[in-house]
Amino acid sequence: MNIKNQALAQIMAAGDATELEQIRIDYLGRNGKLTDLIKKIKDAPEEERKQIGLTINEVKKSVEDLIANQKNNFRESVRVWFDPTIPGIKPKIGHIHLITKTIEEISQIFGRIGFERERYPEVEWDWFAFTSLNMPEGHPARDEWETFFIDAPESPKYGKILLTPQTSSGQVREMLRVKVPPIRMINIAKCYRRQSDISHTPMFHQFEGLVIDKGISIVNLKGTLDYFAKSFFGVERKTRLRPYHFQFTEPSFEVDITCGVCGGKGCKVCKAGWLELGGAGMVHPNVLKAGKIDPKKYSGFAFGWGVERVLMMKNGINIPDLRMIYSTDLRYLSQF
């Protein structure tokens, strides 16, 4: 009982939480006074042990309760008004452009399957943009590219200077650089065409894939494009190839992807469940020859797709007009 009164008096007199903790250790700690008493119970006469035990436990409980109580009092006494819901002070939030994000994503997807990202000229010789791609001067296939030409003298070897209308102009440059395959290139660059409407801007971006090695087949092209479509658009999406024609590939394909809006059932956005992704094909032997690669030993495939196009086709982006992508309005830019 003495101990109890002594302990209670000390607790009431304690000035702060540290003192309280010391009192707790003095009485209830491993070598505390009450703990010692408990240890001594076994020395007491057997008939008294039960009573002593009950008493000590009661004391112990009172001490514990009082300490807890007192601790709480201390906390209350230092409480001051604090509003944890007040708004924070934000650092200025910056924004990376959607195009940059998309280019990064594309590079990473292809990087995982061994493609090297390269960069080739945006202002290019006619030879690389057309002639070396099996489209000699005056060829009707050139009509499909509304090409900007530079007002500058022609090169006797490479012809006119132009703004490259497609990243395919990097194909032969890559072949000439690497010399001996394997080639797995992804060339992402600005391209330019003389057109401006809801689905075209005079400046846009393409990503060009080029694979050349021994025994490359259409099956590999399908595998690569499927992999890209699933990585970029989602695992549930499927692709298909349809015959098409490009001068620099043979066979040539148009690649479609199942519509993300209707899931391939057919809706207003798509054509019977499919959306056109872009062109692809097996590299034409004349293009390999222009790149000084033996078409008898090597084969390959290539594709050149619009960065803006795949971006617009991503679910949930909902940009109604492609030209808006290049708006410099902060109210648009800060959304992403």
Add this chain to the structure above:
Amino acid sequence: MDIKILDSWLRDYLKTSAKPEVVAKYLSLCGPSVERIERLDKDSVYDIEVTTNRIDEASVYGIAREASAILPRFGIKTNLKPIKSASSEFNFVRKVSYLTPTVDTKLCQRFTAVLIKNVKISNCPYWMQERLESAGVRAINNVIDISNYIMLALGQPVHTFDYDKIKGAKMVLRESKKGEIVKTLDGKQFSLPGGDIVIEDGAGRLIDLAGIMGGDLSAVDENTKNVLLFVQTYNPVAIRKTSMALAQRTIAATIFEKGTDTELVEPAILEAIKLFKDLTGGIPEKNIIDIYPNPYKTKIVKISLAFVEERLGVTIPKKDITNYLKALEFECVWSGNELTVNVPSFRAKDIETSEDILEEIARIYGYHNLPSKIMEGEIPTRPANPEFNFEFQLKQMLAGWGGTEVYTLSLVPKEYAGEKSLKLKNPLGTESEYLRTSLMPSLILAAIQNAGISEKFHLFEMANVYIPRPNDLPEERLTLSEIFSGYSYREAKGIIEALTEKLGIETSFESVEAKGFAASKCAFIKCKNEEIGKIGVAENSDFIYYEFDVAKLAKLSPKVVGFKEISKYPAQIEDITFDLPEKTRVGEVIKTINNLQLTISKVELTDVYNNSYTFRIWYHNPNKTLTNEEVEGIRKEILSSVKNKFGGTVKV
């Protein structure tokens, strides 16, 4: 090119139970792409994209021929109904009494014509009008409509002359001379560039701009009695050149420029004669003139089974290959695993190599039937090594410090272009006529466009500028630029200092005058003695602008940062406030203090108040703790040097 075909017209040549949707679906998968089906009351119109290499498909018959090869692959019984023209009553002959032509056969590989007398001009029947109009061709009168009808049905352009307007019943088909004048039947007059295919009559008049549009002088009109029906194969290069040069893009020209089949001429003229008899009451001559010195010799392409299987990526039985090709009217002869393919005349223009044959096999086999597998094999290990990752890191840092990335057009108006900027030959307009040599005007414009935003902001862009080089492509210099609106010069410069510090590039700033910046408000950003960028206040504005040459940043930024031992001895830090005279460059004061002693490890400006500048100085020797006496000595040196060099005094 896109063509429109009425379903009922297609079924003139195609016998199948498949519904239009089914025909469209399978055509698209294995052949020409059907973009759309337009539903009519009792019929449908296919809108079909024909690729430039397959001009043989650009007709009703051409599509029927493709469908007859494709649909059976999907288990649909289909037959092609051949063009049924009774040819026995007509003779194809080298000479006729009613026309004396002289033909340059380099320009015209096959020349046929026949005189049809007593033609009655009227409207064509309703069924023909309907077919023409569904294809987007306006019905005019029976003579002209027959020509258009044959062109759409078979893909062979047909022309008609008023026979009585051909003086002397003579024709000379020749190359034009530069400056010759021809008037076409749409009333336009052209001065020819030369090398165009023209026809001159017995009076020396140009009566036809061959393959593109008929001549006004020989045009069929409501009084025409006798018609010369005219079906040719022209040199595609010459047609294209003229059509492009004169901007006369008629359907006939877009077909001829792709190279038509010489063998198609015969069924086309016979079908046309039949229609003339039926619809105009005209009486055709029995002899058709036919100048065709080099008839089609079967083209042969070889291909091996191994090649097919390697490119396709699957094995495929020889008899299947034969079946696919036969359905497309190729003849096949196997010799072991080598295949010899006879190319039909209508495919002679687009089939050259074994790759072309492979495409035919592959598409009829069906791309959808091929498996999908990423290639095995070696991964390339020789990247050209541009700094894509570095560039992205720069952008991330700037965005992290509150910058917003923009993309602006590289094509700028003249007032934004540098003096030697490259100019476009064919710009879309004067707003985008030049290739920029600086990002500055574009970013200023972007900042002005956001003027309505009350908060301060900064916009950055990383893009090429195009620096002309004589007789070469321009240098494409990747540039990083940022513009600040509502920020002080020190805040903007702080971003540069943070950026270069993160990149491990030591920079100095040298005051200069530069184009586009306000007088005396610009500095070069230098590393050692190399200029790597510039910063300043943009002319006539409060915008702060800077730019960096990204390649230089990449080169100067160390790829690996070496570990430095952390000193056991702490630095002593103290703040000293100087009163500096006006027009003192604080950057130079800091540089001077920093260069005094190795033991001055860092100097920073911490506060500015009027002319009082507080500098924080770190005194530090990595090998020992500096004594108070030592620090005192260094401090004295600082004070005297700032006093002597800049006239600065310590504020007490």
